[in-house]
Amino acid sequence: MAVHAHCDDETITMGGTLAVYADRGVKTCVVCCTDGKLATIVDPNMPEETTRPHLAEIREAELREACRILKVDEVEFLRYGDSGMVDTPTNLLPDAFWMTPLNEATGRLVAQIRRFRPHVVVTYDGNGGYGHPDHIQAHRATLLAVEAAHLSPLFKDAGEPWRVEKLYYTAFPRREMKRIVEMAKQAGMDPPFGDQNPDEMAFLTPDEFVTTTIDCASVIGRKRDALRAHRSQISEDWPQLTLPDDVMRQFADEFFQLVISRHPAVLPETDLFSGVTPQA
Numbered sequence: 001m002a003v004h005a006h007c008d009d010e011t012i013t014m015g016g017t018l019a020v021y022a023d024r025g026v027k028t029c030v031v032c033c034t035d036g037k038l039a040t041i042v043d044p045n046m047p048e049e050t051t052r053p054h055l056a057e058i059r060e061a062e063l064r065e066a067c068r069i070l071k072v073d074e075v076e077f078l079r080y081g082d083s084g085m086v087d088t089p090t091n092l093l094p095d096a097f098w099m100t101p102l103n104e105a106t107g108r109l110v111a112q113i114r115r116f117r118p119h120v121v122v123t124y125d126g127n128g129g130y131g132h133p134d135h136i137q138a139h140r141a142t143l144l145a146v147e148a149a150h151l152s153p154l155f156k157d158a159g160e161p162w163r164v165e166k167l168y169y170t171a172f173p174r175r176e177m178k179r180i181v182e183m184a185k186q187a188g189m190d191p192p193f194g195d196q197n198p199d200e201m202a203f204l205t206p207d208e209f210v211t212t213t214i215d216c217a218s219v220i221g222r223k224r225d226a227l228r229a230h231r232s233q234i235s236e237d238w239p240q241l242t243l244p245d246d247v248m249r250q251f252a253d254e255f256f257q258l259v260i261s262r263h264p265a266v267l268p269e270t271d272l273f274s275g276v277t278p279q280a
């Protein structure tokens with residue numbers, strides 16, 4: 001079960017992983033917390049005036065299409081209001097996910113966990129990956145829900161208790177960004193974040209936090225198609241859509257940080273399910 005803030009976060013951060021596990025017969029579920037209605041619309045064929053009023057529905061359809069391509073089994077929408085970027089007035093809108101009482105959001109995720117009964121849950125780290133309020137709220141509610149879901153006195157109306165075996169945060173290692181910058185320079189291309197030094201990019205994960213690497217080379221094409229399905233959000237010049245296949249194959253890994261494991265973990269690992277024993 002992957003808990004994300006907005007439609008497209010699932011594909012950008014772990015679309016390859018979802019496809020890889022679907023191919024292995026693992027049942028997967030994406031939970032999207034917000035309606036994403038405040039996002040920038042990048043598709044020039046989607047005019048602001050006519051698209052904005054329907055953006056929430058458009059993004060839901062995009063997510064469903066991306067998940068069809070990735071072969072995700074279930075897609076769930078919590079439909080909280082998008083809070084907008086950090087420190088913008090929309091953070092304080094009454095329907096904003098950021099303003100939702102944490103107990104309420106946690107209860108809805110507990111219900112999702114008890115319904116779907118995942119062995120493994122993935123969400124963001126405490127900074128939400130890059131500081132977006134909706135990502136931070138998704139992190140907080142998911143972390144609490146994973147621990148509350150197996151405690152029968154909590155959220156009694158949300159289903160039978162279920163214990164998640166492992167919780168991960170999505171990660172983008174500093175060393176991987178350094179490798180990308182180096183490769184771009186050698187190829188005479190512009191690095192994805194211009195002249196910024198990877199050591200100063202706050203959204204990157206310290207290398208020592210990264211525990212788990214998933215090889216997604218076998219599903220590069222599907223990840224690209226899923227990225228393209230989010231056409232209101234992702235333009236054709238997105239780096240992963242423009243790089244040739246042979247280059248993409250060298251950067252096909254997706255990364256995670258293991259934060260909860262009910263069994264002693266052997267790290268580093270290359271499988272989110274290593275050590276997981278099937279439950280009745």
Ligand SMILES: [Zn+2]
Pocket residue numbers: 005006009132135
């Ligand atoms: Zn997002």
